[in-house]
Amino acid sequence: MALLTDKRIRRIAYFSAAVPQHYLVPTSLYRGRLDRLLRGLDDEELARLGERIGYYCKLDEPFGVSDGAVTLKGVPSNRQTMYYYDLRAMMRCFPPQVRIDYQFGDVNWVMDHPSLVKSRPISDDNANNVLLKLNRIRHFFPLDDPFRYEDKRDLLVWRGAGGQRHRNDFLRKYRHHPMCDVGQVNEPTADGQPDWVKPKMTVKEQLRYKFILSIEGNDVASNLKWISQSNSLCLMVRPKFETWFMEGRLVPGTHYVELRDDYADLPEKIDHYLANPDEAKAIIANFQAYYRIFTDVRREELLCLLVMKKFLALSGQLASA
Incomplete structure (x- = not known):
């Protein structure tokens, strides 16, 4: 468990593989990677892939990259x-002359130009934000919950950074609530209070609770993916941002328990699912099944490359999508 959930160990393992590939593996060996991954796929599987590609890249009309678009060599390598x-x-995996617009980090706005990003607002007009599986080691790591739901504590847990107004509003209401073990792990901002600060908890420690809060930060909540693999019930307001995890497709009451934006119904929801454990476990099972969509390593790599290919084709840099 520690090996999988400890951030430092995951980072060391990630860079131990990425850095040698950067310096020692010739780019020419990546040519044809997409064709090799496509071999042997039947029409049904291709149709399923196409549906997800259309979700990540909603663009359908040709466009031109901006004047600031860069080739791979133009992506700053000093910030590795x-x-x-x-x-x-x-x-x-693509010709070295192709150019892209991109934005690293927490993107919580709609880009002015079609760009490759990690995240975007959930809306009908977010097509300029083309989603890729970026910063994947932080968001997608396997977890094995050793605790049964019925053996967990009858409380809601949350640890994270405070500072955003919506997180401060939550802490102001529930920091001392008897149904909650919640707190921020950083120093309080001007709008915060010293008694909101609580010691950090490991993922395994949080797994001992029946209810885990997922609350968005600058964009998506980073704990949502590991909660979805747990035997705990996820409680959150309807998400406003999405990533490769397709948070916009999560269904309240099926994958998670929806809370009001002001969290006023939190005690009521906890009481309900304490009294109805079978309902809680059904939602947990559905969320676990949802996460399994993202666990096929080969298919996930293929999808990323097909999204990239669609972006490059629509920008006129490849023959076809």
């Missing part, structure tokens, strides 16, 4: 972050 290595692994 997980974003950089994830993007590089995809771009190496």
Whole structure:
């Protein structure tokens, strides 16, 4: 468990593989990678892939890249972050002259120009934000919950950084609530209170609770993916941002318990699912099944490359999508 959930260990393992690939593996060996991954796929599987590609890249009309678009060599390599290595692994599979617009980090706005990003607002007009599986090692890591739902504590848990107004509003209401073990792990901002600060908890420690809060930060909530693999019930307001995880497709009452934006119904929801454990376990099972969509490593790589290919084709840099 510690090996899978400890951030430092995951980062060490990630860079131990990414850095040698960067310096030692010739880019020419990546050519044809997409064709090799496509071999043997039947029409039904291709149709399923196409549906997800259309979700990640909603663009349908041709467009031109901006004057600031760059080739792979133009992506700053002196900042060798997980974003950089994830993007590089995809771009190496395409001709070196292709150019892209991109934005690393927490993107919580709609881009002015079609761009490759990790996140976007959930809306009908977010097509300029083309989603890729970036910073994947932070958001997608396997978890095995050793605790049964019925053996967990009858409380809601949350640990995270405070500072955003919506997180501060939540802490102001529930920091001392008897149904909650919640707190921020950073120093309080001007709008915060010292008694909101609580010691950090490991993922395994949080798994001992029946209810886990997922609350968005600058964009999506980073704990949502590991909650979806747990035997705990996820409680959250309807998400406003999405990533490769397709948060916009999560269904309240099926994958998670929806809370009001002001969290006023939190005690009521906890009481309900304490009294109805079978309902809670059904939602947990549905959320676990949802996460399994993203666990096929080969298919996930193929999808990323096909999204990239669609972007490059619509921008006139490849023959066809």
